[in-house]
Amino acid sequence: MISGLLASSSTQILLNGSPGGRIMHRRGLRQGDPLSPMLFIIVMDVLCRLIEKASREELLQPLAKRALQHRISLYADDVVIFLQPSASDIRITLDILDLFGAASGLKTNVQKSSVHPIQCLDEDREILLNHLPCPISEFPCRYLGLPLSPHKLTRAQVQPIIDRIADRLPSWKADLLSRAGRCILVQFVLTSMLVYLLLALDLPAQALKAIDKIRRGFLWRGRKDVRGGHCLIAWPKVTRPYYLGGLGISHLQFLGWSVRLRWLWLQKTEPNKPWSFFPIKAPYQVQAFFSAAVVTVVGNGKNSLFWSDRWLADQSLEQLLPHLVRAVTARGRKRTVYAALENRSWVTDIKGALTVDVILEYLQLWDLLQGYIWQFSTSGNFSTKSAYEAFFIGSIQFNSWEKIWKSWAPSKCRFFLWTVVHKKCWTADRLARKGLNHPAACPLCDQAGETIDHLLVSCVFSRQVWFTVLQDLGLQALALQVVDLSFEDWWTNASNRVTGQVQKGLDSIIILGAWSIWKHRNSCVFDGVTPNLPSVVATIQEEMHQWSVAGAQGVSHLLALAAPAS
Amino acid sequence: MAAVSAVWSRKLCNFGVLNYAFITLLPKKDDATNIRDYRPISLVHSFAKLITKLLANRLAGRLDEMITPNQSAFIKGRFILDNFMLVQHTTKFLHQQKQPRILLKLDITKAFDSVSWPFLLEVLQSLGFGPFGVT
Numbered sequence: 001m002i003s004g005l006l007a008s009s010s011t012q013i014l015l016n017g018s019p020g021g022r023i024m025h026r027r028g029l030r031q032g033d034p035l036s037p038m039l040f041i042i043v044m045d046v047l048c049r050l051i052e053k054a055s056r057e058e059l060l061q062p063l064a065k066r067a068l069q070h071r072i073s074l075y076a077d078d079v080v081i082f083l084q085p086s087a088s089d090i091r092i093t094l095d096i097l098d099l100f101g102a103a104s105g106l107k108t109n110v111q112k113s114s115v116h117p118i119q120c121l122d123e124d125r126e127i128l129l130n131h132l133p134c135p136i137s138e139f140p141c142r143y144l145g146l147p148l149s150p151h152k153l154t155r156a157q158v159q160p161i162i163d164r165i166a167d168r169l170p171s172w173k174a175d176l177l178s179r180a181g182r183c184i185l186v187q188f189v190l191t192s193m194l195v196y197l198l199l200a201l202d203l204p205a206q207a208l209k210a211i212d213k214i215r216r217g218f219l220w221r222g223r224k225d226v227r228g229g230h231c232l233i234a235w236p237k238v239t240r241p242y243y244l245g246g247l248g249i250s251h252l253q254f255l256g257w258s259v260r261l262r263w264l265w266l267q268k269t270e271p272n273k274p275w276s277f278f279p280i281k282a283p284y285q286v287q288a289f290f291s292a293a294v295v296t297v298v299g300n301g302k303n304s305l306f307w308s309d310r311w312l313a314d315q316s317l318e319q320l321l322p323h324l325v326r327a328v329t330a331r332g333r334k335r336t337v338y339a340a341l342e343n344r345s346w347v348t349d350i351k352g353a354l355t356v357d358v359i360l361e362y363l364q365l366w367d368l369l370q371g372y373i374w375q376f377s378t379s380g381n382f383s384t385k386s387a388y389e390a391f392f393i394g395s396i397q398f399n400s401w402e403k404i405w406k407s408w409a410p411s412k413c414r415f416f417l418w419t420v421v422h423k424k425c426w427t428a429d430r431l432a433r434k435g436l437n438h439p440a441a442c443p444l445c446d447q448a449g450e451t452i453d454h455l456l457v458s459c460v461f462s463r464q465v466w467f468t469v470l471q472d473l474g475l476q477a478l479a480l481q482v483v484d485l486s487f488e489d490w491w492t493n494a495s496n497r498v499t500g501q502v503q504k505g506l507d508s509i510i511i512l513g514a515w516s517i518w519k520h521r522n523s524c525v526f527d528g529v530t531p532n533l534p535s536v537v538a539t540i541q542e543e544m545h546q547w548s549v550a551g552a553q554g555v556s557h558l559l560a561l562a563a564p565a566s
Numbered sequence: 567m568a569a570v571s572a573v574w575s576r577k578l579c580n581f582g583v584l585n586y587a588f589i590t591l592l593p594k595k596d597d598a599t600n601i602r603d604y605r606p607i608s609l610v611h612s613f614a615k616l617i618t619k620l621l622a623n624r625l626a627g628r629l630d631e632m633i634t635p636n637q638s639a640f641i642k643g644r645f646i647l648d649n650f651m652l653v654q655h656t657t658k659f660l661h662q663q664k665q666p667r668i669l670l671k672l673d674i675t676k677a678f679d680s681v682s683w684p685f686l687l688e689v690l691q692s693l694g695f696g697p698f699g700v701t
Contacts, residue, residue: 038622052634063660108674112675
């Protein structure tokens with residue numbers, strides 16, 4: 001079958017779009033064929049077994065007193081072998097490679113290979129020089145795209161990583177992007193670039209700080225370096241999940257910990273990983289967190305039923321082991337996970353006829369129960385997301401997060417509302433506190449000092465705007481009362497008084513209103529426009545129609561309700 | 567369907583007509599002049615691709631048992647960093663043992679393009695894949 005495929009394959013080289021003559025294949029696998037990679041690793045496996053056999057028969061001297069399980073590591077064509085620096089070992093390894101090369105066609109290019117001495121003295125280096133035709137290089141070396149070293153990475157060694165991130169910025173037209181747009185780039189490009197790295201390496205705190213500086217600078221200013229004044233909201237607050245008042249940009253330290261927790265988890269759950277021989281080191285916080293999350297094996301076991309709930313893996317025992325569960329007594333079925341695991345009392349529940357199937361599944365269950373349970377996710381399996389979120393347990397909930405981030409609105413408006421609710425807009429009161437130029441009174445009403453709550457809520461001008469807009473939609477009952485002093489409170493109250501589509505529409509319109517008032521305020525302050533009520537209302541109404549066309553269903557619903565009335 | 571079962575029953579007489587591929591050359595660097603600066607990518611005929619995908623799906627499930635655990639590329643359930651973890655921890659471990667050791671990093675020339683077929687078929691046979699008539 002496979003030979004047929006190989007033998008019948010032919011290739012035409014496509015040069016500048018036109019196919020050349022047909023070439024029949026005699027060797028090699030085709031790139032772009034789904035089967036090729038698998039055939040390739042099957043071939044590479046032979047090399048792996050050759051080396052391991054040589055090691056077992058002590059042709060190659062052991063690496064350490066405790067026999068290491070693996071002395072060779074292969075990832076497709078990336079091969080790493082550990083050896084003793086002795087002439088005979090090197091000779092044998094090179095012979096094996098030659099033999100393998102001659103048989104399989106996969107020749108090793110010794111000149112391009114490299115050797116990295118570990119704890120080698122001068123005489124060992126001498127041997128290497130004499131017997132290995134490849135250059136000797138020092139750690140750290142690159143393996144699978146990551147720096148590899150027996151030591152902690154120094155600052156200079158981490159610098160290329162930071163530079164690579166910084167290099168991404170200039171090609172993005174940052175000035176043309178809103179902050180909301182840059183926020184997306186920060187989270188999904190800059191931060192994502194790091195995940196692979198963080199999984200493998202515990203980067204020094206300094207490096208994380210440097211990366212944070214880049215991310216922060218790009219978010220607020222669109223460039224690498226930034227001063228505090230440009231950043232409206234403190235970075236620790238930005239790097240929280242949405243529901244805790246952040247922007248959902250990952251906190252690097254927590255992200256790193258939570259992705260690396262996976263190794264601890266895999267070491268417990270999948271003991272046949274090639275590296276499971278080694279103790280995994282983790283910072284003590286992580287270790288403590290891990291034991292809290294896992295050792296309390298069945299954290300919520302009192303609420304789930306042993307036989308019928310999905311507490312183990314992602315299936316219930318009923319689905320997993322149907323024969324065995326049928327042999328369980330009616331009373332036994334009511335047992336909770338907690339009760340069943342205590343003294344292994346689940347064993348006593350099995351009362352039915354013991355057929356071969358039942359016994360087989362019984363033994364299977366014993367195996368399953370050696371598993372571990374991850375407290376923070378519902379399936380009991382480890383997930384990075386649940387681990388990451390668990391690092392924030394105990395933080396204060398941010399009440400308005402759903403209203404801001406789940407409402408339909410352009411992201412730049414939502415971003416603005418996020419700064420409003422944190423009270424971090426550059427209104428007169430905050431400018432004054434910093435000793436900066438500021439308008440003496442609210443530019444819209446000229447009656448009171450300007451704060452963000454005054455501007456959006458208690459200002460006479462804004463009240464008028466809100467009232468007109470909401471009246472047109474038949475929602476004047478929700479408009480501002482004299483007692484309303486805080487924007488966030490008013491929004492929460494108004495929003496809670498309606499439900500369903502109306503609520504969604506209202507949330508969108510409040511975001512739109514606040515955004516438009518702020519825009520108008522800015523044009524008054526910076527462009528010297530005089531406050532003009534009809535023009536603000538007209539802008540809001542026009543935008544409203546555009547939002548509804550663009551897909552804001554809640555707004556469309558409100559407009560449809562209001563249409564017959566007007 | 568008929569075509570697939572024909573392939574299955576090894577009526578491969580004219581399969582060569584379908585099993586051809588175009589090679590396009592993707593430049594590896596900006597100013598690629600030498601042929602070595604290009605990475606060849608085959609555009610395989612869709613039917614041949616269907617057949618190989620069928621075989622690949624069948625093979626994928628068994629790979630985990632066949633391949634030693636210290637090889638993690640292209641196998642479901644294994645992960646590139648398994649290899650990195652292995653190498654990194656071995657390096658650190660050997661470093662702590664304070665015995666002279668070396669890490670040999672190999673470079674295999676034109677890995678994909680130079681697999682010898684008879685060798686591959688022999689390996690497959692010894693792994694228990696049915697007999698192959700080498701054509």
